[in-house]
Each structure stands twice: as structure tokens, then as C-alpha cells.
Amino acid sequence: xxxxxxxxxxxxxxxxxxxxxxxxxxxxxxxxxxxxxxxxxxxxxxxxxxxxxxxxxxxxxxxxxxxxxxxxxxxxxxxxxxxxxxxxxxxxxxxxxxxxxxxxxxxxxxxxxxxx
Amino acid sequence: xxxxxxxxxxxxxxxxxxxxxxxxxxxxxxxxxxxxxxxxxxxxxxxxxxxxxxxxxxxxxxxxxxxxxxxxxxxxxxxxxxxxxxxxxxxxxxxxxxxxxxxxxxxxxxxx
Numbered sequence: 001x002x003x004x005x006x007x008x009x010x011x012x013x014x015x016x017x018x019x020x021x022x023x024x025x026x027x028x029x030x031x032x033x034x035x036x037x038x039x040x041x042x043x044x045x046x047x048x049x050x051x052x053x054x055x056x057x058x059x060x061x062x063x064x065x066x067x068x069x070x071x072x073x074x075x076x077x078x079x080x081x082x083x084x085x086x087x088x089x090x091x092x093x094x095x096x097x098x099x100x101x102x103x104x105x106x107x108x109x110x111x112x113x114x115x116x
Numbered sequence: 117x118x119x120x121x122x123x124x125x126x127x128x129x130x131x132x133x134x135x136x137x138x139x140x141x142x143x144x145x146x147x148x149x150x151x152x153x154x155x156x157x158x159x160x161x162x163x164x165x166x167x168x169x170x171x172x173x174x175x176x177x178x179x180x181x182x183x184x185x186x187x188x189x190x191x192x193x194x195x196x197x198x199x200x201x202x203x204x205x206x207x208x209x210x211x212x213x214x215x216x217x218x219x220x221x222x223x224x225x226x227x228x
Binding site: 032034042043044045046049090102103104106108109 | 118120147149158159161164171172174206208210215216217218219220221222
């Protein structure tokens with residue numbers, strides 16, 4: 001079984017400061033890892049993914065995430081936060097193998113608030 | 117815009133009723149997934165269809181069913197509705213060899 005943990009329900013960051021949203025995962029094999037963002041009354045928007053290769057992946061809106069296999073983590077980061085980054089962020093994992101098992105398992109979400 | 121279209125956006129219905137939620141995937145995407153988002157359960161995977169066939173089931177109640185049609189659109193049918201079924205229902209699609217899924221805006225179902 002695969003699972004994702006987002007240990008922080010809420011993260012507050014001052015505008016202009018770096019931000020980190022934490023995610024750890026559990027999967028039987030090698031994972032595909034994703035970050036999605038949800039704005040109020042909107043669907044989930046894909047931000048970035050880790051498939052293979054470089055452990056640091058870059059995504060939309062200046063976000064990046066670092067894959068750490070030994071710590072089974074995939075933390076989302078941004079060097080300088082914007083007020084418009086305030087939203088609900090979800091980490092998700094998918095098993096790399098088993099065609100027919102492509103479902104995403106999501107964490108519980110972290111509400112990011114950027115304080116002006 | 118993700119390219120995934122869900123209708124209706126909002127639905128209010130009474131307990132015991134039946135509703136149908138519709139999803140049109142991105143052009144060319146063969147996989148359709150349904151998810152339920154509620155305050156107490158978070159984002160829960162319901163079911164996955166690939167090119168018209170059911171591929172995987174998650175925490176989907178027996179009162180719920182889905183299908184994917186030859187034109188690849190999908191419908192999620194919810195019957196004998198209960199207050200606890202009130203939630204945001206998302207559809208997502210992905211390509212045959214794709215990794216990430218692209219989500220629609222969701223249907224907000226309110227059961228009264």
C-alpha cells in the first residue's frame with residue numbers, strides 16, 4: 001500500500017521569505033511523486049513531478065521540490081514567497097510499476113498562508 | 117485550464133435521490149479517475165477507467181457506480197444519497213503512458 005504524510009496542516013510564511021512544505025511517502029517500489037495546488041473553489045493544479053533523474057525538480061510558478069530517497073521525502077520549496085502562493089498544497093505518490101495501478105494517493109494537504 | 121471538463125459545477129439534491137456527474141477528459145487521454153474530497157476524509161480515490169474498462173477501485177461505496185463511454189467521457193452515478201455524501205467530486209485524466217493526472221474543476225454536491 002502507498003501512503004503520503006504531510007505533517008503540517010498549516011504553514012505561515014512572510015512574503016519574500018523562503019518556504020518549505022513537507023511531504024514524506026511510503027511505497028513498495030520506486031515512486032512517482034507529485035505536488036498539486038488547490039485555490040479556493042478550484043480544481044487541483046499540477047505543479048511538478050519527480051519521475052527519475054535529478055533529485056531537484058523544478059515546476060510552475062517558481063516552485064521546486066527535492067527528492068530524498070533515504071528519507072523518503074519530497075519537500076516543496078520556493079526561494080521567495082508571494083502572497084498569491086497562499087493556497088492548499090497536496091503531495092501525491094504513485095507506484096511506478098503495475099500498469100492498471102496508476103491511482104494517485106494524496107496527503108491530507110497543507111494550507112500555506114503568505115503574510116504580507 | 118486543465119482541459120478536463122466536469123458538469124455540473126454545483127448540485128443540490130435531497131437525501132435518497134440519485135445524481136449523475138459527468139466528466140470529459142482532455143483530448144486523447146484514455147484514463148479517467150474519480151476522486152472525492154471531503155473535510156473529514158480528504159482526497160479519496162474512487163475509481164479508475166482506462167479506455168472504457170474499469171482498471172482499479174478505491175473506497176467507492178456500493179451505492180456509487182461509474183462508466184466510461186466509447187467517446188471516453190465518464191459518468192459517476194451516486195444513488196440513495198445520504199448527507200455524508202456531500203463533497204467535492206473531482207475527475208482527472210491522463211494519457212496512456214502519462215504520469216501526472218490533470219484535474220477538472222470539480223462538482224460540488226450538497227445533499228440536504
